[in-house]
Amino acid sequence: MNEHKYSDSHWVGSWFASQTYFDGNFAEERFEDQTIRMIIHPHAFGSKIRLKFSNLYGSEPAVFGTVTAALAAKDKGIVPGTGRQVTLNGQFNIAIPAGEEIYTDPVDLQLNEHVDVAVSVYVPKSTRTSTWHFSPPRSTYVAEGNHAEDSNADFFRNNLHSYYWLSGMEVLTQDEHFRVIVALGDSITEGSTSTSDANHRWPDIFFERLRREHPSQSISVLNAGIVGNQILKNGPEIGMPIGGESVLSRLDRDLFLHSGVTDVIFLEGINDIGLGNATANQLIAGLKGVATRVHEKGLRIFAGTLPPFGGAPYYSNEKELIRQEVNRWILTNEVFDGIIDFNTALADPEHPEQLLPVYDFGDHLHPCDAGFKALADCIPLSLL
Known part of the structure; x- marks a missing residue:
């Protein structure tokens, strides 16, 4: 990230989910060729965000083929035209090494009050669920195949109640x-x-x-x-x-x-x-x-x-x-x-x-x- 571009600004936490050890008694043990759409409720607003992903308890890398952030619409969908590709070091494929946590590159997405964010993660290869946040009072949706960029909610037919690998979102602000x-x-x-x-x-x-x-x-x-x-x-x-x-x-x-x-x-x-x-x-x-x-x-x-x-x-x-x-x-x-x-x-x-x-x-x-x-x-x- 080119830090000097944001020298008059700083990141602040907008949303967070503590990560824990995975327990297969409660959720999906693996994802393969599936898209996970997770809805988060921001508490800080602005025009530039970055996401935090965690593979803290993983024994293998977690590799995502596509990650998008968009304004959430009702019933699993996203607001058309708001979807943004999320990258890491300029790459669309995001790999989180075992035992590590990462911040993504900054993403231009205008956040305002009373609007939630949909983060969609496509997992192409069989990946063991290792690091998660169990049982938030929010629905998480799963689709077969890569639908990270789709605003159509019909693909997301499976409902879960956990966040997978997604641990935070920050917003860039100039407010000292x-x-x-x-x-x-x-x-x-x-x-x-x-x-x-x-x-x-x-x-x-x-x-x-x-x-x-x-x-x-x-x-x-x-x-x-x-x-x-x-x-x-x-x-x-x-x-x-x-x-x-x-x-x-x-x-x-x-x-x-x-x-x-x-x-x-x-x-x-x-x-x-x-x-x-x-x-x-x-x-x-x-x-x-x-x-x-x-x-x-x-x-x-x-x-x-x-x-x-x-x-x-x-x-x-x-x-x-x-x-x-x-x-x-x-x-x-x-x-x-x-x-x-x-x-x-x-x-x-x-x-x-x-x-x-x-x-x-x-x-x-x-x-x-x-x-x-x-x-x-x-x-x-x-x-x-």
């Missing part, structure tokens, strides 16, 4: 005061139980709130949530590969490498209690460790209290006492730059160990759309 907030967490941040294709995850709703209440401030909110994620343990340690690497292991990649990041909203720990059987002292030590590393990078971090999980499959009275002890520490510590009381926002006042029924997705652990809105609305903007 652009702020990037990273929402770091587990499935509650990932928004896996929000309405599909509606952008109702709490980071999305919070972004819309920021745009509405502070329209002059340029801000994006990147979602670094992973289903089943923990602060202390990697997913494979508990037999759950989709849980990904622990927060303490993924900070560099999922937080510090983002272009323009300034702030972190951190909500995590309930899986450490429920799945990892962590003690309160172990979890508090992990929370301190995250805060220390974030501050070493000169960033601010705001911690959220752990919402209720009474009635969830891994709930017990003993684990509830641990959650309460951790929340007491979060509310009274001076390690973080500020506290967000997500627990009070979602709790049933008459049964504080449980989610308020109107906010409960149904499993007594995850919020529904109304619960995600409550999370977004309870964040004090004065912190930011």
Whole structure:
């Protein structure tokens, strides 16, 4: 890329999906002579983008014959005339070596508010799925053959719910005061139980709130949530590969490498209690460790209290006492730059160990759309 052409500009994160180990129990194990169309919801806008692809957990190169980016239309299609070929080092064939992540060349594509982006990837040869983002509340579409440039949605007959190899999108901006907030967490941040294709995850709703209440401030909110994620343990340690690497292991990649990041909203720990059987002292030590590393990078971090999980499959009275002890520490510590009381926002006042029924997705652990809105609305903007 000819950097001097953009000397007065800089890249900022517009969209992100944390990558995890692949688990064949949930999705396609291989793609061959197929096109994967993935829909992403940008939080930063402009006329020039670049994509990030990851083959972090691959044992062989991932080779794409054609990659396009276009404005997304309804029902799997793309807006005619907006399709752009994506290249890497000037080449249309994009090969990502095993264990690596790459940024593509810049692409001229005008992004405006309320318009999603369709990224279409044609995989010509049999390629094992190795690196992915499991279960976003967005539909991904698959067509047989190379239809990366087709606006016609009829070819895309298979629906999935994961992102494959695609991990980020950045936008070029000249705004020196652009702020990037990273929402770091587990499935509650990932928004896996929000309405599909509606952008109702709490980071999305919070972004819309920021745009509405502070329209002059340029801000994006990147979602670094992973289903089943923990602060202390990697997913494979508990037999759950989709849980990904622990927060303490993924900070560099999922937080510090983002272009323009300034702030972190951190909500995590309930899986450490429920799945990892962590003690309160172990979890508090992990929370301190995250805060220390974030501050070493000169960033601010705001911690959220752990919402209720009474009635969830891994709930017990003993684990509830641990959650309460951790929340007491979060509310009274001076390690973080500020506290967000997500627990009070979602709790049933008459049964504080449980989610308020109107906010409960149904499993007594995850919020529904109304619960995600409550999370977004309870964040004090004065912190930011």
